[in-house]
Amino acid sequence: MRVLVALGGNAMTSADGDASPENQRRAIGRAAVHLADLIEAGHELVVAHGNGPQVGNIMRKNELAVSELPPVSLDWCGAQTQGTIGFTIVSRIEKELNSRGISKSVVALVTRTVVDPDDPAFTDPVKPIGSYQPRDYAASMEELGQTWKDFGARGWRRVVASPRPVRILETPTIEFLADSGSVVIAAGGGGIPVIADGQGFNGVSAVIDKDLSAAQLALSVKADRLIIATDVPCAVAGFGTPAARDITNVTNTELRALTDTGTFASGSMGPKVDAVLNYVDNGGPMGVIAALDNLPAAVSGKSGTVVTPGDSVLTRADRDPARTDHA
Numbered sequence: 001m002r003v004l005v006a007l008g009g010n011a012m013t014s015a016d017g018d019a020s021p022e023n024q025r026r027a028i029g030r031a032a033v034h035l036a037d038l039i040e041a042g043h044e045l046v047v048a049h050g051n052g053p054q055v056g057n058i059m060r061k062n063e064l065a066v067s068e069l070p071p072v073s074l075d076w077c078g079a080q081t082q083g084t085i086g087f088t089i090v091s092r093i094e095k096e097l098n099s100r101g102i103s104k105s106v107v108a109l110v111t112r113t114v115v116d117p118d119d120p121a122f123t124d125p126v127k128p129i130g131s132y133q134p135r136d137y138a139a140s141m142e143e144l145g146q147t148w149k150d151f152g153a154r155g156w157r158r159v160v161a162s163p164r165p166v167r168i169l170e171t172p173t174i175e176f177l178a179d180s181g182s183v184v185i186a187a188g189g190g191g192i193p194v195i196a197d198g199q200g201f202n203g204v205s206a207v208i209d210k211d212l213s214a215a216q217l218a219l220s221v222k223a224d225r226l227i228i229a230t231d232v233p234c235a236v237a238g239f240g241t242p243a244a245r246d247i248t249n250v251t252n253t254e255l256r257a258l259t260d261t262g263t264f265a266s267g268s269m270g271p272k273v274d275a276v277l278n279y280v281d282n283g284g285p286m287g288v289i290a291a292l293d294n295l296p297a298a299v300s301g302k303s304g305t306v307v308t309p310g311d312s313v314l315t316r317a318d319r320d321p322a323r324t325d326h327a
Contacts, residue, residue, distance in 0.1 A: 001043050001044070001224035001225055001299070002043070002044040002045075002046070002178065002221065002222065002223045002224050002225075003038055003043045003044065003045055003046070003223060003224065003225045003227060003299055004045075004046045004047075004048065004214060004217060004218040004221070004223040004225070004226050004227070005035065005038070005045065005046075005047050005048070005227045005229055005295065006047075006048045006049070006050075006210060006211055006214035006226070006227065006228050006229060006275075007031055007047060007048070007049040007050065007229050007292070008049075008050045008052075008210075008229065008230060008231075012024050012027045012028050012031070012049065012050075012053075012054075012085065012088075019053040019054060019056075019057055024054075024085075024088065025088055025092070028085075028088050028089055028092045029092045029095075029096075031089075031092075031229075031292060032089070032092035032093045032095070032096045033096055034229075034292055034293060034295045034296075035047065035093055035096075035183075035295070036093060036096040036097055036100065036102075037295060037296050038295055038296065038299060039093075039097065039102065039104060039183060040100060040102060041296060041299075043299065044178055044181075045183045045184075046174065046178055046183075046184045046185075046186060046217070046218075046221060046223065047089060047183070047184070047185045047186070048185075048186060048187040048188065048210060048213065048214040048217060049085055049086075049089065049185065049187075049188050049189070049210065050188075050189060050190075050210040051078065051081040051082070051085060051188055051189030051210070052129065052189075054081040054084065054085060055074075055077050055078060055081055055129060055130075055189065055207070056129055056130045056131060058072065058077045058080060058081065059074075059077060059129065059130045059158070060130060060131055062077075063130075063141065066144070071144070073203065073205055074160060074205040074206065074207065075192050075193060075194070075203030075204060075205065075206075076203070078188075078189045078190075078191075078192045078193070078207070079110060079192050079203075081188060081189055082108070082110050082111065082188035082189060082192070083108075083110065085188055086108025086109070086110075086185045086188055087108060089108065089185050090106045090107065090108050090185060093106045093183060094106050104181070104182075104183055105180075105181065105182040105183070106182065106183040106185070107177060107182050107183070107184055107185070108184075108185040108186070108188075109170055109173060109174060109177070109184060109185065109186045110170075110192070111168060111169070111170045111174075111186045111187045111188065111191045111192065112168070112169045112170065112191055112192045112193075112194045112201060112203075113165045113166075113167070113168050113169070113187065113190060113191025113192065113193055113194065113208050113213055113216075114165070114166045114167045114168075114169060114194055114195065114196065114201065115163040115164070115165065115166055115193050115194070115195060115204065115206065115208065116163060116164075116166055116195075117195045117204075119161070119163035119164060121161040121162050121163040121164075121206070122161045122163065122206070124161075125147050125159045125160050125161045125162075126149075126159055126162070127159060127160050127161065127162035127207055128149065128151070128157045128158065128159050129157075129158055129159070129160055129207060130157060130158045131157070132151065132154045132155035132156065132157050133148075133155055133156050133157070134155055134156065135150075135155075135156055137156070138155075138156035138157075138158075141158065146158055147159050147160070160205065160206055160207055161204075161205070161206040161207075162206060162207050162208065162209060163193065163206055163208065164208075164209075164212060165190065165191065165208050165209075165212055165213045165216045167216070167220075168186075168187055168191055168213065168216060168217050168220060169194070169201070170186065171217065171220040171221065174186045174217070174220075174221055175220070175221045175222075178221060186217065187210070187213045187214060187217050188210075189207065189208070189210055190207065190208030190209055190210040190212065190213040191208055191213050193206040193207070193208050209271050209275070211228055211271050211272050211274070211275035211276075212271065212274065212275050212278065214226065214228070214275060215275040215276065215278045215279040215284075215287070216278070218279055218284060218287075219279060219282055219283065219284060223284070224285055224286070225285070225286055225287075225288065225298075225299050226275075226276060226279045226284055226286075226287040226288070227287075227288050227290060227295060227298050227299065227304075228272045228275060228276060228287070228288070228289045228290070229290065229291070229292040229295065229298075230272065230289060230290070230291065230292070231291065231292070232291060233246070233290065233291050233294070233303070233304065234246050234247060234248060234289060234290065234303075234304045234305040235247045235264065235269050235272070235273060235289050235305040236269070237258055237263045237264075238263055239263075239265070239269070246305075247305045248304075248305060248306065249301075249306045249308075250305065250306070250307055250308075251307070251308060251309065251310045252277055252280040252281055252307055252308070252309055252310060253310045255273065255276075255277060255305075255307055256277055256281075259273055259274070259277070269289075272289050273289070273305075275287075276288070276289060276305075276307050277307070280307050280308065280309055285308070285309070286301060286306065286307065286308050287306075287307045288301070288303075288304045288305065288306050288307065289304050289305040289307075290303050290304025290305070291303070291304065
């Protein structure tokens with residue numbers, strides 16, 4: 001099967017959130033073991049990844065150096081993390097495959113995601129990024145045109161627009177590489193946000209939810225599975241309450257009814273559930289939210305929150321009769 005795995009940015013740091021280069025390499029090395037398990041099992045693999053802590057680090061460097069160097073725009077920050085994280089994932093997957101005697105091309109692709117310039121998110125920036133800072137520091141950054149929000153006792157934090165992804169420009173190249181047998185790392189950080197401008201595209205100051213972009217990409221490359229890899233075994237309804245319960249096998253209709261009750265927090269599990277629903281609602285055969293350690297079982301539908309259509313599960317061959325080699 002063709003499997004798209006979305007790795008969270010926090011899955012590429014230490015357990016305490018330390019995003020030092022060595023801790024990132026170590027964490028990505030651990031993730032590479034589980035990704036290699038899928039490759040060794042014969043699956044085609046496309047990997048998307050987050051970049052929250054990494055972008056936060058670049059932004060902090062921008063702020064500290066503002067008196068010496070002009071700040072780098074947010075789209076440039078995203079592009080930089082795609083290069084650094086992509087390079088590291090490629091290196092660690094190659095190393096793991098080589099240790100198993102598996103020869104496989106692994107490639108990272110700088111990826112742009114088109115967003116709608118009229119998306120309401122641009123007039124209501126709410127996505128927090130970067131570190132918490134005192135009010136006077138936030139005020140100095142606001143003088144540079146940034147938007148900051150008071151988060152109470154923890155301090156102030158920058159907020160930016162988070163528009164929904166419309167399409168991923170490099171999809172044909174990603175699909176070509178996957179069809180050719182390569183492992184592809186793409187849509188890092190949700191993709192570099194761009195808007196159409198005449199005959200081309202320009203970057204915009206925004207961030208895109210990586211899980212929503214992963215769902216979009218999974219549909220575009222006709223993935224048989226979308227796996228949202230996280231640090232918990234599954235989604236939980238009523239988390240933190242006496243009525244809390246694990247959500248395991250569920251149809252998209254049933255899960256949609258749960259989301260309508262507001263049971264999934266917008267800052268944590270909500271976007272993951274939204275992404276899986278977008279994938280399954282639009283023809284994806286199976287979307288799973290599962291722990292990174294359980295990837296092979298998740299692909300088989302035996303671990304995590306497994307979401308399938310209300311009717312029968314379709315293979316990619318059912319959706320694309322010309323493609324029967326990976327059904």
